[in-house]
Amino acid sequence: YTVAMSRTLTRSRQLQLRAEKFLPGGVDSPVRAFRAVGGDPPFVTHADGAYLFDADGNKYLDFFGSWGPMILGHAFPPVVDAIQKAASRGASFGASTAAEADLAELVTRCFPAVEKLRFVSSGTEACMSAIRLARGFTGRNFVIKFEGCYHGHSDAMLVKAGSGVATLGIPGSAGVPAETAMHTIALPYNDLDAVREVFAARPDEIACVIVEPVVGNAGTIAPAAEYLRGLRAITAEYGALLILDEVMTGFRLSLGGAQQVYGVKPDLTTLGKIIGGGLPCGAFGGRADVMEFLAPLGPVYQAGTLSGNPLAMTAGIATLSHLIKYEEEVYNGLESTTARIAEGVAGVAREAGISLTTNRVGSMFTWFFSDKPVTDFASAAKSDTEAFGRFHRAMLDAGVWLPPSQFEAAFVSTAHGEAEIGMVLEAARRSLS
Ligand code: PMP
Incomplete structure (x- = not known):
């Protein structure tokens, strides 16, 4: 699987500066500004299936799906x-x-x-x-x-x-x-x-x-x-x-x-x-x-x-x-794809000696940078958000766009298949090493 090694964000940076002239923080919803994870928010030009494309021509495997709506993938015909x-x-x-x-x-x-x-x-x-x-x-x-x-x-x-x-x-x-x-x-x-x-x-x-x-x-x-x-x-x-x-x-x-x-x-x-x-x-x-x-x-x-x-x-x-x-096909497919992704990356982290707590229900999941069970907000808040930020930036550089906060769920769509499972595992191997 080919995973992008580096990317430029020249155009996105320009668009962010322009947006900041007119919109508070340059955004219409706070988490989009990436304040919690650092780095520049890519400006999206279009999306297709499981992928988002930004203004600099970078392509990302999308794990937030417009924060949930895009269960059938983007631009579903x-x-x-x-x-x-x-x-x-x-x-x-x-x-x-x-x-x-x-x-x-x-x-x-x-x-x-x-x-x-x-x-x-x-x-x-x-x-x-x-x-x-x-x-x-x-x-x-x-x-x-x-x-x-x-x-x-x-x-x-x-x-x-x-x-x-x-x-x-x-x-x-x-x-x-x-x-x-x-x-x-x-x-x-x-x-x-x-x-x-x-x-x-x-x-x-x-x-x-x-x-x-x-x-x-x-x-x-x-x-x-x-x-x-x-x-x-x-x-x-x-x-x-x-x-x-x-x-x-x-x-x-x-x-x-x-x-x-x-x-x-x-x-x-x-x-x-x-x-x-x-x-x-x-x-x-x-x-x-x-x-x-x-x-x-x-x-x-x-x-x-x-x-x-x-x-x-x-x-x-x-x-x-x-x-x-397509009820059965959709929900059975989402369950098994998401399990392989969530547990696959958890396994990669274990091999790298990093403690993650992986919480997953169906096609929503979170990798908490914590070695304790997460059962409520107090236990979620014990996560290492600095480590999450580093992971988020490294995954973006590897072409995988996770929700830009430890305190948000990631989502999988029906457009995520074998190739996407391979891609996120490879990106995680690089990022967590
Ligand atoms: N309830 C829940 C459970 C949500 O996840 C959200 C949005 N993430 C909302 C309410 C608010 O929805 P909206 O952003 O469309 O106003």
């Missing part, structure tokens, strides 16, 4: 065709189209717990809206979330959040009034006793528990056995809603997401990423009696100019239709 056809009919109407119910029907077929849903334009909106709905439905104010989980950048959800908040080492965010965050209770992940204690102290005050069923935003962390069902039982006992944030895991871990894999039925589910086939799209849905609390039927207000956008709906339909049609 049926998705491209669908978007092109839809675009020629008009980009947005602000009025209803048949495609909204078409995509909704596909989602409800895959997620039996989602009886009704509403489309939005991002995962942030999906989670923010689901929480408002849970508060409106229960008439309660408090929300329990978990340290290192990320549910978008709405004010109340930035408390002890993962993803870029963890990457930049900031405890939350300036600009969030204490009064806004005071109803958010952040507890350690994988600790049911902590949840029981809070419910016992505030039996009638907690509207909902929101959780990433498999954490991706502190790096990949699997739920302990019976953890999710435990959350289900406690919330049901106290009349609070359970919200599974499947923005990352939905359609990735299985057609029915983590809730199918772990056999747990939430009241509400949030979705994003894959559901829009790479276009801006999210959704929240669940029990019909809860969803009917939304305007225009009920008292909880929620809206969006571009919600249910026809291009996003079309890309989502093309993506989900393929996943449904």
Whole structure:
């Protein structure tokens, strides 16, 4: 396998300097600036299958897949065709189209717990809206979330959040009034006793528990056995809603997401990423009696100019239709490819005398630079982030683009095959030596 030895980033550097004149940090989302790993962020010109191409003509094997959506690889022809056809009919109407119910029907077929849903334009909106709905439905104010989980950048959800908040080492965010965050209770992940204690102290005050069923935003962390069902039982006992944030895991871990894999039925589910086939799209849905609390039927207000956008709906339909049609082939293939990559590189590290803790669930995984098990944010935070940064830069030089933070999950697509497995192992051999 040929692995690039060196690369120039002259053009990307120029583009970064230009971008910094107009955009804070030169970016529209903080982690893209590579502050946590160092080095220059390549500017992408195009992508195809498992590969990204930058402005200097470098080619990279992609392991972040637009942070999850690109499960079928980049520029997947049926998705491209669908978007092109839809675009020629008009980009947005602000009025209803048949495609909204078409995509909704596909989602409800895959997620039996989602009886009704509403489309939005991002995962942030999906989670923010689901929480408002849970508060409106229960008439309660408090929300329990978990340290290192990320549910978008709405004010109340930035408390002890993962993803870029963890990457930049900031405890939350300036600009969030204490009064806004005071109803958010952040507890350690994988600790049911902590949840029981809070419910016992505030039996009638907690509207909902929101959780990433498999954490991706502190790096990949699997739920302990019976953890999710435990959350289900406690919330049901106290009349609070359970919200599974499947923005990352939905359609990735299985057609029915983590809730199918772990056999747990939430009241509400949030979705994003894959559901829009790479276009801006999210959704929240669940029990019909809860969803009917939304305007225009009920008292909880929620809206969006571009919600249910026809291009996003079309890309989502093309993506989900393929996943449904080839379900076994897709998910079995992703499982075995990702296992060979995650465990293969872990083996390379062992041979090089480097301790990694490899966490993998289906096609999402993280190599933590730590020799201890990673089961929550506190254990993830013990990783050697300097070492991760060096590894990240060396892998980029070898043509492999990992997510630029220790606290993010890597993703594999159906476009990753034998050649790509060989390539990442070879790149890891060079980088870890
Ligand atoms: N929830 C989870 C689990 C996520 O991973 C993300 C994004 N990484 C979000 C919510 C927010 O989604 P968005 O960036 O589309 O607003």
